Ligand code: FES
């Protein structure tokens with residue numbers, strides 16, 4: 429068997445809680461890249477390369493100047509665009525062209541911070557399309573990990589055959605791949621729930637057997653899963669971070685903003701059950717590997733997903749920053765029925 433081997437996606441990753449970042453620059457290790465995050469004097473967050481292009485001094489030791497940084501070692505100053513604007517004792521025309529920091533797209537949303545690891549700014553972080561998405565808040569973030577290749581985790585919902593045997597969910601229609609966005613692949617599944625686990629029994633008793641899952645993966649590592657069972661809706665977002673031994677996953681569950689303590693509690697309960705579901709999935713996936721040459725007659729959807737993953741990873745590896753900036757799929761100008769983006773806002777308020 430030749431398991432799938434792919435480079436780490438240049439993609440959105442979870443950097444941490446917004447409260448972790450201040451005017452003190454902080455180095456964050458993301459898959460494939462370390463960045464330094466700081467809050468400028470305007471209040472906005474910035475993500476830049478982790479070390480100074482002059483003599484590699486860690487920029488986590490730098491001082492914030494306006495919305496830029498002053499390196500601690502020789503006091504070169506970088507402005508809010510990452511461009512060196514001053515070297516002590518030197519004239520502006522003497523500033524070398526290499527004196528420039530790589531900047532990364534950074535988004536602060538729902539009290540959390542997300543960074544895109546492609547070396548260009550202005551990438552947009554996708555999210556769910558709901559009636560009015562800015563009305564949503566998220567539960568406490570849950571963290572999981574798995575020991576197999578990261579792509580196995582994101583490919584899971586395209587592996588239709590396992591739904592019945594692992595999740596006791598019987599498909600009632602043949603799904604098709606949603607390929608309307610170049611940097612995302614999605615699928616809508618209709619199924620009946622037959623599980624005997626507590627969460628399934630509670631769901632079925634209250635809302636019935638019929639369910640629908642809208643599952644979308646952006647960039648190969650960012651999952652949006654919206655499950656509908658009758659009136660019940662569960663909105664889950666999962667960042668899958670490749671690691672040396674497998675993957676880490678950061679799981680968010682959203683419900684509408686509310687002042688009701690009961691609804692806030694039910695959001696946390698939904699997040700708890702989602703976490704349990706995902707944790708069981710991670711155990712089931714232990715040792716699982718995907719070899720594109722060994723997929724079977726019921727694996728067409730999975731084969732399509734894997735083909736897209738391989739093709740986009742080649743594109744990531746070969747594109748220059750300028751080409752990245754031009755990628756139409758990144759700007760999400762025409763949201764599909766399943767996807768949209770929404771503006772920054774805090775938790776319930
Ligand atoms: S190493 Fe940063 S200014 Fe010299």
Ligand SMILES: [Fe+2]
Nearest residue numbers: 584594595709
């Ligand atoms: Fe699964």
